[in-house]
Amino acid sequence: MKKWTIRDVMTTDAVAVPEDASYRTVVDLLAERRISAVPVLDPTERVVGVVSEADLLYKVEFAGTAAEHRRFPNRRRPEREKGEGRTARELMSAPAVTTGPDTPLPAAARLMAEKGVKRLPVVADDGTLVGIVSRADVLKVHLRPDPELRRDIEDEVLRRTLWLEPYEVQVEVDSGVVTLRGNLDRRTLAELTVRMVGAVPGVVAVHDHLSFDLDDAELARSRWGRSHPFSTTDPST
Template identity: 55%
Template sequence: MKSWNVDDVMTKAVVSVDRAATYRSVVDLLIENRFSAVPVVDAFRRVTGVVSETDLLRKVEYAGDAEPRLFEGWRRRGERGKARARTAGDLMTAPAVVVLAGTSIAAAARRMDSEGVKRLPVVDDLGRLAGIVSRGDLLKVHLRTDDEIHADIETGILLPHLAESITSVAVTVAEGVVTFTGRVDRSSDAELVFGLTRQVAGVVDVKGSLSCEFEATDPLHPAAL
């Protein structure tokens, strides 16, 4: 069973800028390509930061403002500093929030949520830009067909783990919802199948029941999951 990761859904032809890129050129780039942010890279394609629309809007937000006030907080001062920035190196948010190539879809989604970002540059083990993944990209796993999901479950889960009782287990997939019926030898087998199925790319939910001949802890008593 294939485990999907960011490499499977990311955009590989990534537009980036260097630290010397001017404010106007970054604005033009975002508008022309309908981007909301762009990675900033060094001469070795290592990601050093990200310039977003929020960074660029500081110049509009603080246009005409006076110098920093005496008791102004550090965050406000930092935002005001970006309002005077002229290059990507001064505008960017650094360090960039990135993920390594090979990171699972689930882990990337959790990182986006915890960091409050809409996209993540994907880097190799040397920190070089390999792609970029957005929230929309992570949802691509749910574009998989029911037939593809069904094939993954049969070949990647049922055949390796329920070879002896596979003929007594039926599985259907509709709109990404997987339903099991039938019988397995042990309750632990049923728990394993349900747990692995939830990890299959594109699965929305797992339903149904698998009755069991024996509990894993007591081979003399039948059970059902």
């Protein structure tokens, strides 16, 4: 089964600016490309920071507040310094939050959520820029067509991984929501099937209508209770 990574969804024609790019150059680039942030590169083409719309807005926020700055020089100093910045080096947020092209999509989504960023520069092992991935790019996996999802589930999960026959599990997919029906010999196999189908990239939810003949999970717990040295179960009962 294909494991989707950043490489599968990232934009490879990423734009960036050098550290000495002017404020106006950055503003014009964001407007022209309709993007909300741009990576900043050092002379060796490595990503050293990111300038976002939020960074640029400090110049608007603090315009005309020189007198207040003199009275309260330490109030919001980092933001004020960005408001006075003229180059990408002075405006950028650093260090940049980046990811690699082989990062799994769930890991990238968690990173974006934890850091509160909308896009990530994608860098090679040497730190050079190879692409950009946005929240919208990460969500592309959920745009996979239902027939494609069904093929992945039936061929990669049920047949090749779990070795199930076609008649044992019936698969329906509607807008990424998977419904499983059928009868399997063991409860643990049924639960494993649901977990593995839920992990297929693009699956939104799994409706489990599988039945089973043997509750081997309960049987295992019962045997553990009778045989474990710390069990309080009376073997004679």
